[in-house]
Amino acid sequence: MQNDPVDVLIIGAGASGAAIAWSLLETRMRILCLEQGPRLEDKDFPSRDDNYELARYGEFSCDPNVRRLKQDYPINADDSCIMPVNFNAVGGSTINFLGHWPRMKPSDFRTKSLDGVGEDWPVDYETLAPFYDMNDRVTGVSGLGGNPAYPDYTPELPPIPLGKLGQSLARGFNEKGYHWWPSDVSILSQDHDGRQKCVNAGTCDLGCSVGAKGGTNFTYWPVLENAGVELRSECRVREILVDEKTGMATGVLYHGADGQVHEQRTELVVVACNGVGTPRLLLNSKSKAFPEGLANRNGMVGKNLMFHPLTGVSGVFDEPMLGHEGPMACSILSQEFYETDPSRGFVRGYGLHSGRSTTPMTYALGGYGIDNPIPWGAEHREIMDNVYPYLAGLTVVCEDLPEEHNCVTLDPDLTDSDGIPAPKITYRLGENTRKMLRHGEERATDILLAAGAKKVLTKADGKVWWRAGWHQMGTCRMGKDPKTSVVNGWGRSHDVKNLFIVDGSIFPTAGAVNPTSTIQAMALYVGDSIKTNIETLFD
Numbered sequence: 383m384q385n386d387p388v389d390v391l392i393i394g395a396g397a398s399g400a401a402i403a404w405s406l407l408e409t410r411m412r413i414l415c416l417e418q419g420p421r422l423e424d425k426d427f428p429s430r431d432d433n434y435e436l437a438r439y440g441e442f443s444c445d446p447n448v449r450r451l452k453q454d455y456p457i458n459a460d461d462s463c464i465m466p467v468n469f470n471a472v473g474g475s476t477i478n479f480l481g482h483w484p485r486m487k488p489s490d491f492r493t494k495s496l497d498g499v500g501e502d503w504p505v506d507y508e509t510l511a512p513f514y515d516m517n518d519r520v521t522g523v524s525g526l527g528g529n530p531a532y533p534d535y536t537p538e539l540p541p542i543p544l545g546k547l548g549q550s551l552a553r554g555f556n557e558k559g560y561h562w563w564p565s566d567v568s569i570l571s572q573d574h575d576g577r578q579k580c581v582n583a584g585t586c587d588l589g590c591s592v593g594a595k596g597g598t599n600f601t602y603w604p605v606l607e608n609a610g611v612e613l614r615s616e617c618r619v620r621e622i623l624v625d626e627k628t629g630m631a632t633g634v635l636y637h638g639a640d641g642q643v644h645e646q647r648t649e650l651v652v653v654a655c656n657g658v659g660t661p662r663l664l665l666n667s668k669s670k671a672f673p674e675g676l677a678n679r680n681g682m683v684g685k686n687l688m689f690h691p692l693t694g695v696s697g698v699f700d701e702p703m704l705g706h707e708g709p710m711a712c713s714i715l716s717q718e719f720y721e722t723d724p725s726r727g728f729v730r731g732y733g734l735h736s737g738r739s740t741t742p743m744t745y746a747l748g749g750y751g752i753d754n755p756i757p758w759g760a761e762h763r764e765i766m767d768n769v770y771p772y773l774a775g776l777t778v779v780c781e782d783l784p785e786e787h788n789c790v791t792l793d794p795d796l797t798d799s800d801g802i803p804a805p806k807i808t809y810r811l812g813e814n815t816r817k818m819l820r821h822g823e824e825r826a827t828d829i830l831l832a833a834g835a836k837k838v839l840t841k842a843d844g845k846v847w848w849r850a851g852w853h854q855m856g857t858c859r860m861g862k863d864p865k866t867s868v869v870n871g872w873g874r875s876h877d878v879k880n881l882f883i884v885d886g887s888i889f890p891t892a893g894a895v896n897p898t899s900t901i902q903a904m905a906l907y908v909g910d911s912i913k914t915n916i917e918t919l920f921d
């Protein structure tokens with residue numbers, strides 16, 4: 383079945399797909415977005431149901447292998463110590479993300495020059511700064527200007543309250559003389575732009591039913607659809623088609639909501655399927671011109687997968703910490719150990735994020751991101767009464783270095799509900815990361831004790847958190863050299879001149895901050911570059 387051709391076809395309606403659609407609006411081109419997941423309304427989010435916690439172990443799990451919904455694709459992570467997690471719907475993973483919103487730092491774009499590791503980005507912080515600002519305005523960001531860890535910028539809305547937990551941890555940082563700052567979050571601390579401020583329900587991973595969190599279902603998509611961008615949900619792209627003579631993309635084949643396979647033709651394709659979904663789609667798009675997968679002449683598609691390996695330490699305090707109140711994004715962030723210090727024995731660094739205690743059932747079953755339940759019986763009662771309410775924690779969020787053996791390939795057997803091959807993850811921790819994690823655990827312990835904790839616990843037993851594959855980067859990296867990168871300095875495939883990629887897969891390095899603010903700033907930058915180069919776009 384063939385549909386009317388469009389000018390721009392965007393695949394994926396998450397963070398990056400929405401941002402580039404917004405950037406391209408002013409071109410007046412006909413824009414269509416195909417999204418494999420459904421549209422969700424406020425009533426679909428379980429956050430206000432009595433049994434909301436159960437949803438975390440079913441339809442609203444962040445793990446697609448637990449959800450197993452029609453729109454999900456399974457992921458074989460048997461050869462990985464970290465499971466990639468996501469959400470597939472209009473809004474993508476911003477439906478269940480936590481809205482923590484730090485920017486990457488200037489040094490993150492220059493790790494090769496500064497530290498001899500990773501790659502320098504073809505863009506720098508100064509080039510991206512206006513796109514960060516633009517994205518913050520559409521999204522609605524709360525925070526405090528003047529953070530000495532960054533070049534100057536000031537979020538539009540005041541920070542969310544630190545809460546008892548944040549204030550207690552801040553005391554520990556002060557005692558040690560370490561940097562900390564109220565976190566930037568894409569959560570509204572005040573009513574803004576017709577949206578309601580946060581009501582502190584604390585169930586952000588289950589979808590925000592008041593619209594205070596900066597998911598693109600609340601921010602970009604209403605504006606885009608009003609302006610005429612067409613969004614077809616429940617449409618899963620099977621492969622991207624190419625003209626074998628010209629090597630240009632001509633369109634896609636997709637499985638529609640009607641159960642039929644459709645052909646959609648277009649002048650320009652933008653892939654925005656996240657750091658695992660994007661290489662999966664390209665590897666599934668095999669043709670005579672690209673027998674190893676689209677845009678993969680150099681074999682780099684899927685290589686250099688990076689996460690943010692993570693562990694956590696909790697302190698047990700004398701007073702209740704009220705850790706389950708307020709949004710789940712961290713309230714304070716320390717970048718004391720972010721930049722390289724050769725005396726530490728590793729390069730690059732990590733952030734220390736205040737960690738909330740999660741809701742009771744989730745805590746009892748192992749916590750957020752780990753599977754390590756507390757014991758049943760009398761000990762269970764003791765822990766829930768005398769430990770859980772008194773907890774305040776820090777998570778250690780590490781910069782991962784790009785390593786080619788960490789990769790996304792296609793699983794030979796596993797498929798999604800449309801029979802399309804599923805991704806397989808091969809990933810192990812580098813030695814640099816292991817040292818960083820150990821250093822971070824030790825420093826977090828010192829800070830918690832300095833903050834007044836009477837006891838310090840770790841629930842991960844020396845391992846990284848399993849379901850901490852929230853951030854997926856590097857698998858279609860950008861770069862100037864077509865031999866070592868998949869896209870050029872503004873997101874265009876080296877091999878296919880009308881194919882662009884805009885999600886975290888284009889990151890050459892990972893930084894040690896949550897990536898979505900940078901993913902969207904990059905998508906706006908790519909959109910801007912398309913507009914600037916429109917006359918010679920396919921040369």
Ligand SMILES: Cc1cc2nc3c(=O)[nH]c(=O)nc-3n(C[C@H](O)[C@H](O)[C@H](O)COP(=O)(O)OP(=O)(O)OC[C@H]3O[C@@H](n4cnc5c(N)ncnc54)[C@H](O)[C@@H]3O)c2cc1C
Nearest residue numbers: 394396397398418470474475479480481482619885896898
């Ligand atoms: C539980 C959780 C917490 C997180 N917390 C934070 C946080 O606090 N701060 C932060 O910065 N980041 C956070 N993240 C990460 C953040 O959600 C992602 O970085 C961001 O959403 C990535 O944007 P994206 O556009 O690349 O992908 P997504 O937002 O995941 O969107 C990709 C979309 O593409 C669609 N798609 C994929 N393949 C196809 C196909 N073949 N056909 C059609 N559609 C397809 C998917 O269904 C999906 O909707 C979190 C993520 C999770 C899961």
Ligand code: SF4
Nearest residue numbers: 580581583584586590
């Ligand atoms: S805590 Fe705030 S941001 Fe999180 S789900 Fe509730 S209202 Fe939304």
